[in-house]
Amino acid sequence: MSVAIPLGSADLDQAILDRILGAPMPGGKRLLGVEYERLVLHRVDRSSAPVEFVQSVFRGLLGALGGTPMEEPHPDTGEPVLKGVATDRFEFTSEPGGQLEVAVPPFADLEGVDGAIRAAIAALEEQLAGSDYQLVGLGHAPVTPVDEIGLLPRARYRIMDREMPARGPLTRNMMRATAGFQITYDVADADDAAGKLALLYRLSPLLMATCANSRMVAGVDSGYASYRHHVWLETDSDRSGVPIGCLDRETAVPAYVDYAKAASVLFVDRGGVVQRAPSEGSLVELVARGELHAADLDLHLSGLFPFVRLRNYIELRCLDSVEWAHARSVMALVSGLVYCTHAFAAAYEESEPFALRDAEQLRLLHESAARLGLDATAPDGRGFREIALRLLDIAGATLGGENCDWARPEDLLRIREVVSG
Numbered sequence: 498m499s500v501a502i503p504l505g506s507a508d509l510d511q512a513i514l515d516r517i518l519g520a521p522m523p524g525g526k527r528l529l530g531v532e533y534e535r536l537v538l539h540r541v542d543r544s545s546a547p548v549e550f551v552q553s554v555f556r557g558l559l560g561a562l563g564g565t566p567m568e569e570p571h572p573d574t575g576e577p578v579l580k581g582v583a584t585d586r587f588e589f590t591s592e593p594g595g596q597l598e599v600a601v602p603p604f605a606d607l608e609g610v611d612g613a614i615r616a617a618i619a620a621l622e623e624q625l626a627g628s629d630y631q632l633v634g635l636g637h638a639p640v641t642p643v644d645e646i647g648l649l650p651r652a653r654y655r656i657m658d659r660e661m662p663a664r665g666p667l668t669r670n671m672m673r674a675t676a677g678f679q680i681t682y683d684v685a686d687a688d689d690a691a692g693k694l695a696l697l698y699r700l701s702p703l704l705m706a707t708c709a710n711s712r713m714v715a716g717v718d719s720g721y722a723s724y725r726h727h728v729w730l731e732t733d734s735d736r737s738g739v740p741i742g743c744l745d746r747e748t749a750v751p752a753y754v755d756y757a758k759a760a761s762v763l764f765v766d767r768g769g770v771v772q773r774a775p776s777e778g779s780l781v782e783l784v785a786r787g788e789l790h791a792a793d794l795d796l797h798l799s800g801l802f803p804f805v806r807l808r809n810y811i812e813l814r815c816l817d818s819v820e821w822a823h824a825r826s827v828m829a830l831v832s833g834l835v836y837c838t839h840a841f842a843a844a845y846e847e848s849e850p851f852a853l854r855d856a857e858q859l860r861l862l863h864e865s866a867a868r869l870g871l872d873a874t875a876p877d878g879r880g881f882r883e884i885a886l887r888l889l890d891i892a893g894a895t896l897g898g899e900n901c902d903w904a905r906p907e908d909l910l911r912i913r914e915v916v917s918g
Contacts, residue, residue, distance in 0.1 A: 502791040506784050512791070513754050516798055517807045518690055522683035527836050528603035529610050529903055530681035530810070531828065534596050534818050535632040537625075538639070545641040545674070546630045548595040548649050557624040558582045558589060570770075572652040580649060587617045593654045594646045594673030597621065597632065603681065607829055607904040614821055634824075636711030636725035636817030638674040643715075646673040652771040656764050657800075660773070664761070667731035671802075675711070675725045676818035680828055682811045682835050691749040692845070693811045693835050698743045699848035700834075700888075701804040701815045702866035702873070706881050707827060707912060709870035710817040722870030725817050729802070730863055735760045735779075737802045739859055744852040746845075753807055763800055765793045811835070822911050829908035833892030837901035843891045847884065850877035871916060885916040 504512065522528070537546035537554075559566060559582055567581035567590065581590035588600045599621070601613040618632065625631055638646065648654055654672065661668040684690035697704075709723035721727050729737050742752025758781045762774040765788075775788045780797055783789050798808070804815035813831060816824070834844040853859040853876060866873045866881070873881045889909055897905040 503787065504784050504789040504791050504794055506781070509758065509781070509784055510754055512794055513757050513798070514687075514750075516795060517753070517757075517809060518684070518687050518750070520809045521685055521690070522810070526605075527683045527903070528605055529607060529828065529832060530601070530603035531610055531614065531824075532598055532600045532679045532681075533614055533821070533824060534592060534598045534676040534678060536596055536635050536638060536676050536818065537630050538633045538635075539629055540631050541629075543633075543640045545638045545646050546595055548591070548647040550628075550630060551591050551595040551597060552579050554597070554621070554624045555579050555582050555589065555591070558584075558620060561624065562620060569651060571650050572655055573650070578650055580651060587613055589617070589621070591649050592672075592676070593649050593651075593658075594638075595649065596676045603683075606902065607825065607832065607908060610828065611825055614825075618821065634676075634710070634818045634820045636676060636709075636723055637670070637714055637719075637728065639711075639713035640716050641674075643670045643674050648673060653764060653800075656771070656773050660761075660763055661733040664734050665732040665737070667728040668733055670728045671732045674714075675728055677725065677814065677816050678818055678824050680813045680816070680831055682813075682832070684809070684811060687750055688746075690807060690811065691746040692841070694749040694753065694805060694807060695744055695746040695852075696835065696841065696845050696848055697805045697811060697813050697831075698739055698749070699851040700844070701739065701813070702851070702863050703875075703881055703885060703888075704813070704827070704831065705804075705815045705817070705863075706866050706870045706873060707830075707885060707915060708816040708819050708823070709867070710819050721868050722872075723817050723867045726815065726863065726867035729804070729815070730860065730867065732802065733761075736800065737804075739804055739863070741854065741856050741859065743803075743805070744854075744859075750807075756803070757798060757801060760797070760801055762789070762793070762797055764796060765789065766796050771796070823915065826908060826911035826913075826915075829896065829904035830889060830892050830912055832903040833896040833901065833909075834888060836903055837892070837895040837898075840891050840895045840901070844888060847887060847891070850875050850879075871918070882916055882918065886913075889913050889916065
């Protein structure tokens with residue numbers, strides 16, 4: 498039996514750093530990764546599929562592709578709950594409300610990611626053929642009210658569903674009704690991570706706007722280009738949004754550590770079983786009371802949902818689900834900005850107006866971006882479209898060149914069309 502190692506206050510900062518920066522990509526490799534979600538909606542009335550239907554899709558994938566079922570015990574009965582399927586090429590998993598997610602291994606270029614995602618989507622569409630449901634790239638369920646969408650029976654989800662709404666009124670929308678895609682980029686060391694973290698936090702409202710795709714909610718116009726982004730702004734304030742010190746590379750990493758320490762602890766791992774935290778309070782408070790083990794820190798960090806997350810790599814998390822050709826083009830843009838040295842420097846300078854130091858002003862900027870999308874205005878008075886076109890020019894000038902071959906300039910055409918209107 499493994500021995501639970503207590504988590505102490507004296508080494509808490511270092512313990513967090515070890516987990517978010519302790520194993521960056523060795524040898525200077527810089528790969529591209531993506532987790533791509535889609536809603537499963539009725540072909541006629543666009544209502545959301547039951548969670549049980551999505552589990553039946555997983556059973557079909559196991560029969561068609563083989564692979565390994567991803568299961569955990571039901572919190573009530575102990576019976577196995579099928580939460581996904583792992584194959585040698587990709588993983589299929591269910592989000593809390595039955596949204597489908599595809600994750601592929603990181604690749605050296607966009608072409609590799611593209612081939613894997615297209616193969617995964619084809620496998621899913623084959624399972625859905627002849628059914629009442631289809632995959633749809635949208636950021637929020639357009640018809641079914643959130644209280645009519647089921648919840649996958651996992652202990653972690655039940656705790657989140659019970660505890661988080663007190664700190665964010667739209668938490669259940671986030672869990673049950675939203676879909677997005679997350680792009681991951683490698684970091685070489687703490688300095689590299691700090692620069693990428695600051696740049697992507699600065700640009701997060703603009704990049705979100707390029708994918709704003711969730712206007713309809715419960716059958717009516719929500720008034721938001723991205724209701725999903727609005728939802729995240731109204732989700733558990735302890736663990737979502739933008740940590741204010743993360744918009745400058747000089748303070749980004751220590752600010753992220755402080756953010757992790759200040760967030761409330763939702764759950765703990767006891768013998769491999771996820772349970773509710775033994776008491777209420779922040780990470781710092783529960784550690785001071787001697788209530789946490791070292792393994793609980795990993796669980797805590799995985800339960801933070803900022804727009805950009807640090808986990809030995811950078812994860813951009815603020816993008817609505819869109820059709821794959823659109824998502825692929827956004828990946829090309831961001832790849833050029835974060836991985837190409839000259840493009841990064843130019844983009845960082847271009848992003849300076851977004852580096853707001855006042856939390857309320859920053860929130861208002863994100864709320865405006867959620868409502869207006871690419872028609873929003875930056876703090877310096879320029880329109881989002883103007884800045885986005887400038888960033889496309891910056892990325893396009895370097896992509897495909899020496900030491901910047903993750904994508905090609907032509908991969909930017911789709912997102913340029915979106916931005917140009």
